[in-house]
Structures are given as C-alpha cells and as structure tokens.
Amino acid sequence: MRAKPSRVVLLLAAFVAGLGLCLGAIFVATGLAPGPVAGTAAIGGPFHLVDQNGKPFTDRDMQGKPYLVFFGYTHCPDVCPTTLFEMSQLFRKLGPQADRIGALFITVDPARDTTAVLKEYMTSFDPHLRGLTGDPKAVDAAIRDYRVYAKKVPLEGGNYEMDHTAIVYLMDKDGHFVAPFDMRRSADAEAAQLQKYL
Numbered sequence: 001m002r003a004k005p006s007r008v009v010l011l012l013a014a015f016v017a018g019l020g021l022c023l024g025a026i027f028v029a030t031g032l033a034p035g036p037v038a039g040t041a042a043i044g045g046p047f048h049l050v051d052q053n054g055k056p057f058t059d060r061d062m063q064g065k066p067y068l069v070f071f072g073y074t075h076c077p078d079v080c081p082t083t084l085f086e087m088s089q090l091f092r093k094l095g096p097q098a099d100r101i102g103a104l105f106i107t108v109d110p111a112r113d114t115t116a117v118l119k120e121y122m123t124s125f126d127p128h129l130r131g132l133t134g135d136p137k138a139v140d141a142a143i144r145d146y147r148v149y150a151k152k153v154p155l156e157g158g159n160y161e162m163d164h165t166a167i168v169y170l171m172d173k174d175g176h177f178v179a180p181f182d183m184r185r186s187a188d189a190e191a192a193q194l195q196k197y198l
C-alpha cells in the first residue's frame with residue numbers, strides 16, 4: 001500500500017480547473033451565465049460497456065435512476081478500494097431506497113480488468129455497485145466524455161499503476177451530470193443528498 005493523497009488532490013484540482021475553463025468558455029460563447037443545463041452538458045453522455053456479468057450495459061440502463069459514477073481499476077492500491085468501500089456504506093445506509101439509485105465503477109484499465117476480474121473484485125462491495133469494462137475504444141470514449149484523466153504509470157518489473165481522476169460524479173435520473181459527489185461526508189449526509197434526486 002502506498003498512499004498518494006497529493007496526487008489525488010492534484011487530479012481533483014486539475015478537474016476543477018478544467019471545469020472552470022469549460023464553464024468559462026460557455027459563458028464567453030453565449031454571453032450568459034451558465035445555467036444548470038448549459039454548464040453540465042459537457043460531462044457524461046451515452047456509453048456502451050459490459051458489466052461484471054458479461055452483459056452489455058449502457059447509459060440507458062440507468063434511465064429513471066439517479067446514479068454515481070466512479071472511474072478506477074481493480075489493481076488500485078488505495079483510492080479505488082477506499083472509495084468503493086465508502087460507497088458500499090452509503091448504499092447500506094440507503095436501505096430499500098438503494099434499489100432506486102445506481103452506482104457504476106468504470107475501469108480505466110480494461111486490459112487487466114476483464115469481466116471475470118471485475119466480477120471477483122465487486123464481490124467485496126455492496127451488490128448495488130456495478131463494475132463496467134468493455135472494448136478499450138468504448139472505455140476510452142467514456143473516459144473522454146466524463147473528462148477523466150487516466151494515465152499508465154510503469155512500475156519496476158513490467159507492472160504498472162494507473163493515475164486517474166478520483167471524482168465521484170452524481171448524475172440525475174436523465175443521465176445529466178449534477179455535481180461532483182463529496183464522499184468525505186457522513187453516509188447520512190450523502191444519503192440525504194441522493195434522496196433529493198429520486
């Protein structure tokens with residue numbers, strides 16, 4: 001285990017800066033303050049992936065449910081397992097409402113994260129959490145559409161880690177990006193926010 005909080009903070013800062021630039025561009029282009037639709041349209045979108053059971057899974061499968069999206073990879077030493085563990089606590093807190101809310105873990109490492117690897121990995125977490133992988137091109141498209149940063153970092157011995165954006169995205173029932181979802185709160189506070197989007 002090797003902690004890299006500074007890296008995560010940097011990635012978060014890069015994302016926020018990118019979002020700021022993006023909103024700024026919209027502001028300049030339209031001459032209007034960005035509204036909720038104009039400002040959020042650039043994050044997320046249709047995707048065509050495969051879940052941990054090998055079934056095709058697209059954004060349409062989430063229609064009618066608010067959902068969380070988190071990008072990562074199963075070999076991640078710290079950030080991913082921690083985030084998925086916290087998400088599992090949140091889903092336990094939601095009780096029966098958890099069935100009306102989704103959570104997607106999309107791999108940034110489809111070469112290693114096959115459906116079989118994801119299936120085994122996801123057994124460690126709440127069953128409402130769904131692991132998604134797929135054709136590398138389809139995964140790349142999702143990474144791009146969510147403006148995720150993901151980069152291979154070679155390790156000694158031929159292995160590698162992935163540096164990646166560690167943001168949890170909150171999407172509404174229509175699949176529109178709402179805001180980054182703050183996982184540093186209590187599960188109660190997180191659940192209260194999600195319930196507003198049911």
Ligand SMILES: [Cu+2]
Pocket residue numbers: 072073076077078079080081164
């Ligand atoms: Cu990770």
